[in-house]
Amino acid sequence: MWLAIALSLLVVWLLYKYYISVYDLWKKRGIPYYPSKFPFGCSHEILTHPRFGAYLHDEMYKKLAPNPMFGLFVMRVPMLHVRDPELIQLILTKEFSHFRERMFFKSSEKDLLSQNLFGLGSEKWRALRVKLTPTFTSGKMKAMFPLFVNCAEAFDSLIISKIGSNVDIKDLVGRLTTDIICCCAFGLDINTIQEPDHELRRIGAQAFQMRFIDRVKILILQAMPKIANKIEARLSPKETEDYIVKLVEDTMEYRKKNNIKRNDFLDLLIQLNNKGTIGDDMKDEIEEQKCQPFELTIGLMAAQCFVFFIAGFETSSSVQSFCLYELAVNQDIQTRVRKEIDEIIEKHGGLTYQAVHEMEYLDMVISETMRKYPTLPLLMRYCTKSITTRYGYKIEAGDSILIPVWSLHHDPEYYPDPEKFNPERFSEQNRESIKPYTYLPFGEGPRMCIGMRFGQLQTKVGLITLLRKSRVEPCAATKIPLVLGPSPMITAPKDPIVLKLVPQS
Ligand code: HEM
Numbered sequence: 001m002w003l004a005i006a007l008s009l010l011v012v013w014l015l016y017k018y019y020i021s022v023y024d025l026w027k028k029r030g031i032p033y034y035p036s037k038f039p040f041g042c043s044h045e046i047l048t049h050p051r052f053g054a055y056l057h058d059e060m061y062k063k064l065a066p067n068p069m070f071g072l073f074v075m076r077v078p079m080l081h082v083r084d085p086e087l088i089q090l091i092l093t094k095e096f097s098h099f100r101e102r103m104f105f106k107s108s109e110k111d112l113l114s115q116n117l118f119g120l121g122s123e124k125w126r127a128l129r130v131k132l133t134p135t136f137t138s139g140k141m142k143a144m145f146p147l148f149v150n151c152a153e154a155f156d157s158l159i160i161s162k163i164g165s166n167v168d169i170k171d172l173v174g175r176l177t178t179d180i181i182c183c184c185a186f187g188l189d190i191n192t193i194q195e196p197d198h199e200l201r202r203i204g205a206q207a208f209q210m211r212f213i214d215r216v217k218i219l220i221l222q223a224m225p226k227i228a229n230k231i232e233a234r235l236s237p238k239e240t241e242d243y244i245v246k247l248v249e250d251t252m253e254y255r256k257k258n259n260i261k262r263n264d265f266l267d268l269l270i271q272l273n274n275k276g277t278i279g280d281d282m283k284d285e286i287e288e289q290k291c292q293p294f295e296l297t298i299g300l301m302a303a304q305c306f307v308f309f310i311a312g313f314e315t316s317s318s319v320q321s322f323c324l325y326e327l328a329v330n331q332d333i334q335t336r337v338r339k340e341i342d343e344i345i346e347k348h349g350g351l352t353y354q355a356v357h358e359m360e361y362l363d364m365v366i367s368e369t370m371r372k373y374p375t376l377p378l379l380m381r382y383c384t385k386s387i388t389t390r391y392g393y394k395i396e397a398g399d400s401i402l403i404p405v406w407s408l409h410h411d412p413e414y415y416p417d418p419e420k421f422n423p424e425r426f427s428e429q430n431r432e433s434i435k436p437y438t439y440l441p442f443g444e445g446p447r448m449c450i451g452m453r454f455g456q457l458q459t460k461v462g463l464i465t466l467l468r469k470s471r472v473e474p475c476a477a478t479k480i481p482l483v484l485g486p487s488p489m490i491t492a493p494k495d496p497i498v499l500k501l502v503p504q505s
Helices: 002-029 053-063 085-094 122-136 138-162 169-186 199-207 212-223 225-230 238-257 265-275 283-289 298-329 331-348 353-358 360-372 405-409 452-469
Strands: 069-074 077-082 166-168 379-382 400-403 470-474 498-503
Touching (some): 053 405, 085 379, 085 400, 166 169, 265 298, 298 498, 452 470
16 A cells, blocks of 8 residues: 555656656746746746736736846746837737738637637637728728718617616617617627627626636647647537527528618628638738638638637627716816817717817827727747747747736836826827837738727717717716726626716706
């Protein structure tokens, strides 16, 4: 028996030694690093998430300043935290060909919805990105604008019915956002303004809620991608996948049968699907990236629809909610923005595309909201071709990179008095002095947000509609100061933001 115990202990000790054997990697490579402890690496917080995830990275950002980059471990997975704006520019833009991928782990191909533009590896990503980009040109946005206005008119009556009450502001603006994205991207009139319990709203709300089990899954995917593929770890529930695939199939079938053309995102996907393969007309790109043309299956189409819905819904409604919170606690800014909205709408005789573009102060207020509350607090990239930086540090193929957007946006060196909500930072004059690559609410470079114009427009339309009808004020249920929730992926409040809608005189 003693022998069995001794052997077991030896095995445990060997496993432990194997586990921690990687922790001297950064020292060996001569890169400054944040110390690691068994078994979590940089901190137990990457699994337990007791607070907003970006705070941990912000602590490391401050502790390891002024190093342009440093290494850390998430469990056993090495990562490089890059804080120098010039290095960030190199990664996101200048030397993008070394950093085409975002994910350091690959989810199972059987997890259909994870095969979307956000998560795809470089080969399929490039061909799809080129093909889908035309959906979001300013011409397309202008053509879609009447659809935005139709949804906003329905939203108007909802706001009027809520005046005098305390409302969960994200729930409120999320209904308009869901309707706009479903209508403009997929031609679906789901009307969540009147039917708030639509299945798509539940899916949208669930997509960014990370349960403990989801965090464990992601850690397994990170640490043991081969095993994860074998056990087919999935990031989205099978029921959601079935629902979205059926929705896309049914909508395509309906359009075919009734010969409907809407010139929207789904039409573009249908055209690509009819052609069969993607990328066979992109000779240069295909050669440069050595990628093969591929078939656009229903699963791949559903995955793109899913990411457009999720990315469009969550981001815009969260920017609007944070913005309305700041306007509620900064009434002078709210008065000024409303004055601009009223004057410009009067000048144009209604809510037009041109009118929205003339609202400069509204744009400054939204830019400041996205500085203080960037939807993605960290950007990720994955190095596929080694490169030596001007500091002499080598970034090697296989290195995962974290870009600390939250910390850059809250760094007093770039934004003095960073906790102050100050839209003047984004006035025409001041905007020019913002250091490049320290303001990244939509990311940067070829892999930046594809839906930026759409997101900005729906955020503006939502805010304009609400602020024209009502003033937002803090109420007894408003948590001041606002506390951020523990999500590691997105910036979200811990508790719902509750504000009072009062009549606009
Ligand atoms: C205010 C609204 C929005 C914000 C703040 C936002 C933010 C972001 C950010 C930070 C990224 C990562 C960029 C990078 O890694 O460099 C991203 C990527 C992406 N976003 Fe958005 N987004 C918004 C709206 C939208 C909308 C409306 C859509 C779709 C209709 C969308 C679709 C996507 C997609 C597909 C990607 C992945 C792009 C790629 O890898 O090629 N986003 N977004």
